[in-house]
Amino acid sequence: MSAAWASVAIVGCATIAIKSSGALLLHGRELPQRFAGMITLLAPVMLAALVVTNTFGGDHRLVLDPRAAGLGAAAIPIALKAPLLVTIVVAAGAAALVRAL
Amino acid sequence: MRIAAPFAAAVLAFGASFGVLARNAGIGWSPALVMSATTFAGSAQFAVASVLSAGGGVAAACVAAILLNARYGPIGMSTASALSRGLVRRLLEAQLVVDESWALSNRGGGRHDRRILIGAGIVLYVAWVAGTALGVIGGKLIGKPEDYGLDAAFPALFLALLVGQIHSRRAAFAAALGGAIALVATPFARPGIPLIAACVACLAGWRRRS
Numbered sequence: 419m420s421a422a423w424a425s426v427a428i429v430g431c432a433t434i435a436i437k438s439s440g441a442l443l444l445h446g447r448e449l450p451q452r453f454a455g456m457i458t459l460l461a462p463v464m465l466a467a468l469v470v471t472n473t474f475g476g477d478h479r480l481v482l483d484p485r486a487a488g489l490g491a492a493a494i495p496i497a498l499k500a501p502l503l504v505t506i507v508v509a510a511g512a513a514a515l516v517r518a519l
Numbered sequence: 520m521r522i523a524a525p526f527a528a529a530v531l532a533f534g535a536s537f538g539v540l541a542r543n544a545g546i547g548w549s550p551a552l553v554m555s556a557t558t559f560a561g562s563a564q565f566a567v568a569s570v571l572s573a574g575g576g577v578a579a580a581c582v583a584a585i586l587l588n589a590r591y592g593p594i595g596m597s598t599a600s601a602l603s604r605g606l607v608r609r610l611l612e613a614q615l616v617v618d619e620s621w622a623l624s625n626r627g628g629g630r631h632d633r634r635i636l637i638g639a640g641i642v643l644y645v646a647w648v649a650g651t652a653l654g655v656i657g658g659k660l661i662g663k664p665e666d667y668g669l670d671a672a673f674p675a676l677f678l679a680l681l682v683g684q685i686h687s688r689r690a691a692f693a694a695a696l697g698g699a700i701a702l703v704a705t706p707f708a709r710p711g712i713p714l715i716a717a718c719v720a721c722l723a724g725w726r727r728r729s
Contacts, residue, residue: 422550424577425567429584430557434614436588440595441602441613454593455689455724461590462690463697464583465562465681467717470698471705472569472674475713479706488671489678496679503532509675513668 488513523639526619530561530643531650537564538654540672544572548655555651559644560617562680563587569673570711579711586718594621601631615640618683689723696720 473489474480491512495505534555541551546568554564563584570580595613598621602612616636620643624636685691697720704713 420547420550421571421577421580422546425571425580425584426546426550426554426557428577428581429563429567429588430554432581432585433558433560433563433588433591436585436591437595437613437616438610440592440597441599441609441616452725456721457589457593457724459690459693459721459724460586460718461562462681462684462694463717463720464566464587464714465677465684466694466698467701467714468562468566468569468583468677469674469681470701471573471710471713472677474702475573475705475710480702484668485671485674488668489674492671492675492678496675496682501529501532502676502679503529503536505675505679506536506672509671510668513671515668517668 484513484516487516523620523623523635523642526623526639527642527646530619530646531653533561534647534650534652535654535657536650536672536676537561537568538651538656539658540565540654540669540676541568541651542655542658543669544568546571548659551655552648552651555648558584558588559614559647560588560591561647562677565673565676565680566714569677570714573710575709575711579709579715583711583714586715591616594618597621598624598631598636601633601636612637612640615644617643619643693720693723696723 469489473485474482488509492505492509495508500508537555538548538551541554541564542548546554554567558564566583566587567580570583571577595616598613598616601624602609617640620636620640621631623639624631624633626632681694685694697717700720701713701717704716708716
């Protein structure tokens with residue numbers, strides 16, 4: 419099985435299980451506040467880590483390349499609440515431009 | 520249904536970008552489509568594509584994605600009372616709950632509008648899968664991704680998703696801490712591992728009530 423299919427199967431099953439558990443097992447109950455507080459922070463923390471690793475991650479080192487310019491440019495449409503596609507086009511355009519210079 | 524239309528257009532475009540980026544990450548068209556149909560959670564799917572394309576391996580990609588989707592546990596609990604009573608329908612409806620349908624149907628005080636939750640969920644699901652199909656077809660026509668700066672699309676996307684998840688000062692603090700941990704870990708660990716290390720930042724949520 420390829421890495422892609424294995425990931426698709428594992429993540430798909432896990433996500434369905436997570437969504438089902440909320441609706442079934444824990445119906446009417448609430449998680450302890452402390453625990454729920456940590457789980458709700460997982461998404462912002464992981465997304466921040468993904469921003470950093472996708473911008474500066476190299477082969478076992480940190481790199482500063484046109485992706486950083488793309489990210490900087492993307493901050494403008496994001497701040498203006500532009501559609502996601504606009505954000506992607508701006509980021510890609512800025513990175514391509516810097517790379518071409 | 521009408522209330523979900525602007526979201527559906529955005530999700531269609533979001534799905535298309537997943538299709539394009541998944542192809543460029545070496546995920547074939549069929550795994551990309553199956554993933555959109557089964558996982559139906561954008562940020563986790565992009566996380567898998569980005570970790571796999573960086574050579575991070577299946578385990579790291581899956582752990583990162585599952586941690587991202589852990590939020591659907593509490594989200595699912597908060598919408599549980601709006602779902603059908605029948606077991607099968609209830610389980611199917613639970614799969615339609617995503618960030619956008621949850622937000623649209625939120626009536627405050629822990630209550631959710633059932634019709635909006637399910638209706639928006641169906642519209643968004645169709646848009647997400649259709650968008651992915653468009654993306655995997657269109658992505659084939661595009662040549663080398665670097666020429667178009669598409670490698671900068673991932674960080675931009677994750678930043679946009681991150682801004683949508685920052686609802687409190689504590690979340691902003693935890694996100695900054697998690698980003699710093701990932702940055703420090705990157706030179707020393709295989710791709711994907713810094714993401715998992717960053718989760719230590721969630722301890723910021725331990726002390727105070729949310």
